[in-house]
Amino acid sequence: MSAYTAPDFMKSVIDNRYFSYSSFMDVLNMVLDNEPSSSTQMIELGKSVLEIPIYGLTLGSGKHKILMWSQMHGNESTTTRSLLMFVDWFLKSELQSKFKLYIIPVLNPDGLSHWTRENANNIDLNRDAQNLSQPESQLLRSVFDTFKPDYCFNLHDQRTIYGIPSGSHAVQCSFLSPAANQNRDVTPARIKAMSIINHMVGSINENAISQIGRYGDGFNANCVGDTFQALGTPTILFEAGQSDEDYYRNKTMELITLSLQSAIKFIEENNKINDEEVITSYNSISAIETNYCDVLIKNVPSGRKNVDLSIMYKEVLKDNLLHFVPILSGVNDIKVVNAHRVIDLKSDKDQIDFEISVNQKFISNNLDICIFY
Ligand SMILES: [Zn+2]
Numbered sequence: 084m085s086a087y088t089a090p091d092f093m094k095s096v097i098d099n100r101y102f103s104y105s106s107f108m109d110v111l112n113m114v115l116d117n118e119p120s121s122s123t124q125m126i127e128l129g130k131s132v133l134e135i136p137i138y139g140l141t142l143g144s145g146k147h148k149i150l151m152w153s154q155m156h157g158n159e160s161t162t163t164r165s166l167l168m169f170v171d172w173f174l175k176s177e178l179q180s181k182f183k184l185y186i187i188p189v190l191n192p193d194g195l196s197h198w199t200r201e202n203a204n205n206i207d208l209n210r211d212a213q214n215l216s217q218p219e220s221q222l223l224r225s226v227f228d229t230f231k232p233d234y235c236f237n238l239h240d241q242r243t244i245y246g247i248p249s250g251s252h253a254v255q256c257s258f259l260s261p262a263a264n265q266n267r268d269v270t271p272a273r274i275k276a277m278s279i280i281n282h283m284v285g286s287i288n289e290n291a292i293s294q295i296g297r298y299g300d301g302f303n304a305n306c307v308g309d310t311f312q313a314l315g316t317p318t319i320l321f322e323a324g325q326s327d328e329d330y331y332r333n334k335t336m337e338l339i340t341l342s343l344q345s346a347i348k349f350i351e352e353n354n355k356i357n358d359e360e361v362i363t364s365y366n367s368i369s370a371i372e373t374n375y376c377d378v379l380i381k382n383v384p385s386g387r388k389n390v391d392l393s394i395m396y397k398e399v400l401k402d403n404l405l406h407f408v409p410i411l412s413g414v415n416d417i418k419v420v421n422a423h424r425v426i427d428l429k430s431d432k433d434q435i436d437f438e439i440s441v442n443q444k445f446i447s448n449n450l451d452i453c454i455f456y
Contacts, residue, residue, distance in 0.1 A: 087340050089168050097164045100331055100398075101405040104135065104192045110167060111140070111188060118174035128187070129222045132203035135192040137222060142173060145181035147350055150232035151343075152187040152223060155208045155307070157194015157201070158398065159240035161323035161332040165339035166238070172344060181351050185230045190219050198400035209239075210303075212310040220307075227311060234279070234317050234350065236343070237308045240332070241322035243396070243423060245296065246375040250420030252293040253327070254371045256335055256342075258283065259298035259320040261308040267300055269362060275317035277365040278356045279346050284368055286345040287338050292326040296371035319346070327423055330396070330407060330455075376412060378452055379422035380437075382429040389429075393419045394445050394452065406456040409445040426450055 089097055096102045096110045115123055122144040127136045153163040166188050173179065189195055193203040201207050202217055211220040227235070245254040260276035262268075269277075284295050298320055303309055312318040321342065323335045376393035383390050393416050396407040413419060428435060437447035446453055 087168050087172050087337070087344070090171070093167055093171075097167060097336065098331070098333070099405075100160055101198060101400060101403070102160070103403070104189060104195055107163065107167075107189065108138070111170070114167060114171045114174070115140075118171070120174060120179060122179065122183075123174070128226065129218060131191070131193045131219055132217065133193045133196075135196075137187065137190060137192060137219065139226060140170070140184075140186045140188065142170065142184045142186065143179040143182040145179065145183055147182045147234075147347075148185070148230060148232045149182060149234045149236060149347070149350075150185045150187075150227060150230055151236040151238060152190050153238035154188070154195055155190040155219070155223070155237075156239060157191040157196070158198045159200070159323070160195065161240045161336050162238035162321055162339050163188055164336045165323070165343065168336075168340040169343045172340070173347075178347060178351060182347060185226060185232065187223065187226065190223060198398065198405065209307055210305040212305050212307045214305070223307065227316075232316055234275075234319070235308070235311045236319050236321060236346070237311075238321045238339075239323070241298075241324045241371075243325045243377055244373045244375050245324060245371040246421055247294050247296065247369040248372050248374075250372075250374045253375055253421070253423060254296035254324055254369070255291050255293045255326040255329075256324045256338055257296035257298040257322045257371050258342075258368075259300060259308070259322070260365065261306065261312045261318055261320055262300045262302035263309065263313040265302050267302060269358075270312070270315075272312050272315050272317045274356070274358050274361055276312070276319045278354075278361045279317070279319060279349055280368070281361060281364045282349040283342040283345050287341045290338060290341060292329065292334055294369055296324075297365070297368040298322055298371060325423065374418060374420045376416075376419045376422045378409065378424045378426065379419060380450070381425065381427040383435070384428075390414050391416075391419075392445075393422070404456045406454050408454050409452050411439050411443045411445050 378394040393413040395412040
């Protein structure tokens with residue numbers, strides 16, 4: 084599949100991990116204005132805790148109904164950017180007559196503004212599927228109940244800690260057909276979701292920097308995806324991750340756009356699936372493990388021996404810019420087997436100039452590890 088090229092007017096939003104909600108909505112409205120369609124509708128669904136409007140966008144007039152929501156975790160914007168590209172592509176495609184899409188591009192606008200995972204009441208919306216204690220959770224559930232989707236796409240970013248089990252490669256993005264019960268039984272809804280995931284992985288692999296993974300499937304009824312899957316609607320968790328130095332996740336954003344395109348083409352083709360083959364193929368996607376860090380500095384002299392230091396970047400929003408602050412996260416951490424960047428001081432001993440401050444902030448000019456944005 085050929086990669087989609089985004090028009091220039093999107094760049095103010097898609098070139099950044101952090102963008103303002105209003106600039107995102109402006110660009111989304113430009114996309115819609117460029118391809119007017121009688122079936123396109125933007126609805127104000129309700130308001131966030133801080134009284135910010137949350138929008139639902141319906142597109143297309145076909146029979147396959149898909150509900151997609153992104154940024155329920157406010158600091159996970161990669162898939163939201165992918166949605167801009169996907170919507171633009173969809174409106175130019177023939178698929179409008181085959182699908183009815185219901186898209187909530189930013190479910191947690193308060194979290195987006197403050198770059199927090201949680202909403203303004205400090206609640207993780209993806210642990211609120213049973214309690215439905217928050218306005219954002221109630222709103223998503225009411226769209227699910229009234230729209231009655233055939234499929235759900237639950238769009239997220241994952242942290243930079245994931246690699247394949249051997250640790251030889253990072254996981255650039257991962258997918259999951261969430262469990263529908265504690266036993267993690269393979270229900271009909273799960274199989275349908277698995278078949279779409281298999282197809283997506285097959286179509287994006289050649290464009291990936293590293294590996295595509297399968298997210299862990301422990302059941303938690305408080306998670307929205309698990310709940311919708313349990314209600315019988317095939318649901319897919321998308322996790323946009325990071326590889327190498329792609330900290331703005333631009334390459335991953337393209338990969339997620341391709342995944343969305345290939346998913347709906349697959350649904351439209353309505354291929355017969357063989358359950359056993361689907362399960363085998365799904366299980367052959369590499370599981371993900373928490374065995375990566377951002378920067379691993381090996382062989383740092385410490386007394387008579389050498390130690391390995393793991394550094395994680397902490398994302399800090401300051402003056403409307405996202406800063407990546409290096410923080411010491413571990414010394415000889417046995418869980419860490421690889422990193423997006425590895426520096427071995429054995430081969431370059433004279434480059435030791437670093438400083439670790441009281442709050443574990445790690446600064447080194449010679450090693451070129453400093454705060455960046
Ligand atoms: Zn998330």
